[in-house]
Amino acid sequence: MPRLIAIDDPADARIAPYRDVRERDLVGRDGLFVAEGKVVLEKLVDSTQARPQSLLIADKRVAALATLMERLPDDLPVYTADQPVLDAVAGFPLHRGILAIGRRVDPPTPDQALAAAAAAGRDVLLLSAIANHDNMGGIFRNAAGFGAGAVLLDRDCCDPLYRKAIRVSVGATLLVPFARLAAGADALALLDAYGFSPLALSPNGAERLADLRPQGRQAVLLGAEGPGLSPALLARTRSVRIDMADGFDSLNVATTSGIVLHHLATRDSAVAAGNQPR
Amino acid sequence: MPRLIAIDDPADARIAPYRDVRERDLVGRDGLFVAEGKVVLEKLVDSTQARPQSLLIADKRVAALATLMERLPDDLPVYTADQPVLDAVAGFPLHRGILAIGRRVDPPTPDQALAAAAAAGRDVLLLSAIANHDNMGGIFRNAAGFGAGAVLLDRDCCDPLYRKAIRVSVGATLLVPFARLAAGADALALLDAYGFSPLALSPNGAERLADLRPQGRQAVLLGAEGPGLSPALLARTRSVRIDMADGFDSLNVATTSGIVLHHLATRDSAVAAGNQPR
Numbered sequence: 001m002p003r004l005i006a007i008d009d010p011a012d013a014r015i016a017p018y019r020d021v022r023e024r025d026l027v028g029r030d031g032l033f034v035a036e037g038k039v040v041l042e043k044l045v046d047s048t049q050a051r052p053q054s055l056l057i058a059d060k061r062v063a064a065l066a067t068l069m070e071r072l073p074d075d076l077p078v079y080t081a082d083q084p085v086l087d088a089v090a091g092f093p094l095h096r097g098i099l100a101i102g103r104r105v106d107p108p109t110p111d112q113a114l115a116a117a118a119a120a121g122r123d124v125l126l127l128s129a130i131a132n133h134d135n136m137g138g139i140f141r142n143a144a145g146f147g148a149g150a151v152l153l154d155r156d157c158c159d160p161l162y163r164k165a166i167r168v169s170v171g172a173t174l175l176v177p178f179a180r181l182a183a184g185a186d187a188l189a190l191l192d193a194y195g196f197s198p199l200a201l202s203p204n205g206a207e208r209l210a211d212l213r214p215q216g217r218q219a220v221l222l223g224a225e226g227p228g229l230s231p232a233l234l235a236r237t238r239s240v241r242i243d244m245a246d247g248f249d250s251l252n253v254a255t256t257s258g259i260v261l262h263h264l265a266t267r268d269s270a271v272a273a274g275n276q277p278r
Numbered sequence: 279m280p281r282l283i284a285i286d287d288p289a290d291a292r293i294a295p296y297r298d299v300r301e302r303d304l305v306g307r308d309g310l311f312v313a314e315g316k317v318v319l320e321k322l323v324d325s326t327q328a329r330p331q332s333l334l335i336a337d338k339r340v341a342a343l344a345t346l347m348e349r350l351p352d353d354l355p356v357y358t359a360d361q362p363v364l365d366a367v368a369g370f371p372l373h374r375g376i377l378a379i380g381r382r383v384d385p386p387t388p389d390q391a392l393a394a395a396a397a398a399g400r401d402v403l404l405l406s407a408i409a410n411h412d413n414m415g416g417i418f419r420n421a422a423g424f425g426a427g428a429v430l431l432d433r434d435c436c437d438p439l440y441r442k443a444i445r446v447s448v449g450a451t452l453l454v455p456f457a458r459l460a461a462g463a464d465a466l467a468l469l470d471a472y473g474f475s476p477l478a479l480s481p482n483g484a485e486r487l488a489d490l491r492p493q494g495r496q497a498v499l500l501g502a503e504g505p506g507l508s509p510a511l512l513a514r515t516r517s518v519r520i521d522m523a524d525g526f527d528s529l530n531v532a533t534t535s536g537i538v539l540h541h542l543a544t545r546d547s548a549v550a551a552g553n554q555p556r
Binding site: 046134138141142144145146147170172175208209210242243244245246247248249250251252254255256258259262265266 | 422424487522523
């Protein structure tokens with residue numbers, strides 16, 4: 001169990017990585033990220049994708065973390081501070097009182113991520129131009145909740161390890177393996193190489209999700225609300241729609257991911273029922 | 279079509295309702311609410327539940343609203359201002375440049391809302407202690423998207439007409455009829471009186487949603503993430519669960535509403551398949 005290091009000066013150089021975390025979020029930092037809150041910290045400790053580098057905890061929250069602390073390596077720096085010092089360091093009132101700096105370890109390539117998901121018999125997600133951190137976090141939360149094996153991101157997606165995306169995902173972005181596609185990569189060829197059948201979600205999809213009884217491993221393709229997936233991509237895939245009520249054709253993309261992944265997660269019973277003659 | 283009224287002084291008394299909208303959000307105001315953005319304004323104009331009282335538009339956005347403006351009553355005050363004046367009035371940078379004050383008209387009682395939904399053959403939602411405006415907005419967006427007929431709220435739910443809830447709902451809180459239960463009201467007896475069968479969502483629900491083939495009109499009961507629905511309520515209802523992957527038993531309540539409403543909206547094909555002998 002690590003020993004606690006008391007900090008009483010917001011300018012202390014040892015906690016420099018925590019300074020002004022809101023602004024720092026915006027800057028890519030070699031696989032480093034900021035995690036906040038107890039639940040997210042628990043996921044970080046559980047993660048095989050990431051490791052804590054240090055913790056910064058409000059004095060009053062130390063007791064609540066006692067059990068978790070026992071699982072941390074002895075040499076992990078765990079800084080403690082009173083609330084005013086913590087707020088001064090973070091640059092805003094840090095009510096949760098729990099911050100950690102984490103680092104991704106051995107991030108998989110797209111090939112590695114797909115190979116592992118295929119070996120585990122899991123479905124995957126392929127995200128295109130998801131630029132909103134709430135949506136990114138919500139999609140990962142659903143990916144973890146319904147057992148997706150990996151998430152692939154195109155170049156126009158935001159960072160799943162941005163602080164807010166981690167928080168909205170309830171730590172799922174630290175658990176579900178993800179990889180960013182190289183510029184110009186042929187995502188569909190890559191999915192095909194690992195045996196994933198693409199299901200492209202679109203309001204104008206040819207097939208209705210509820211009627212779908214897909215066999216084998218699926219790759220769920222999701223684009224940003226509004227523009228959606230590119231016509232070029234849709235032309236090469238099986239397109240699927242979720243029917244909406246008249247006059248309100250608007251579904252959040254994270255909610256869409258939950259509906260699709262739930263449908264896929266329960267398709268075995270659906271197949272049993274759906275294969276009967278009507 | 280209304281004529282435009284130019285405002286060049288942020289202190290102009292005619293636009294007092296728009297002053298410091300962030301703080302005002304927090305105060306109940308006799309059925310008045312603030313709507314922002316073009317899409318939400320369109321829903322407000324379409325709404326039978328609410329009416330615009332006035333608009334405040336950035337000069338640069340007037341042209342984009344020309345078509346919508348034609349549908350507004352001649353006597354509706356439409357104020358215009360340049361961006362600095364608008365920001366000064368609102369109290370923050372109002373990038374969307376479109377604000378409206380709306381008012382609920384003839385809000386239904388719970389009985390009226392259920393009677394109308396029953397007559398239309400629609401399912402309804404009953405929300406308990408949904409205190410987060412993002413979740414409230416997300417639930418209404420799904421209610422509108424999947425054609426729910428009404429939303430009932432208990433006393434511990436936040437206001438669906440809070441500015442952020444309206445925005446997240448993409449205006450759905452202006453379209454789906456809702457009513458707040460009186461203190462001590464027996465919600466289940468009320469649902470029963472109008473022929474709605476309660477489906478209570480709970481992580482420990484007795485039945486799996488995917489296996490459910492409900493007949494007739496349903497009332498979907500949702501509680502806040504974490505505490506969930508009360509044990510007393512669960513004991514009196516059919517309880518339903520959404521199975522999650524091992525190690526990540528966490529589903530957002532708005533996403534849950536989308537999954538359940540999608541399942542119900544597509545149950546007719548499911549019934550056809552599920553009623554066959556296996």
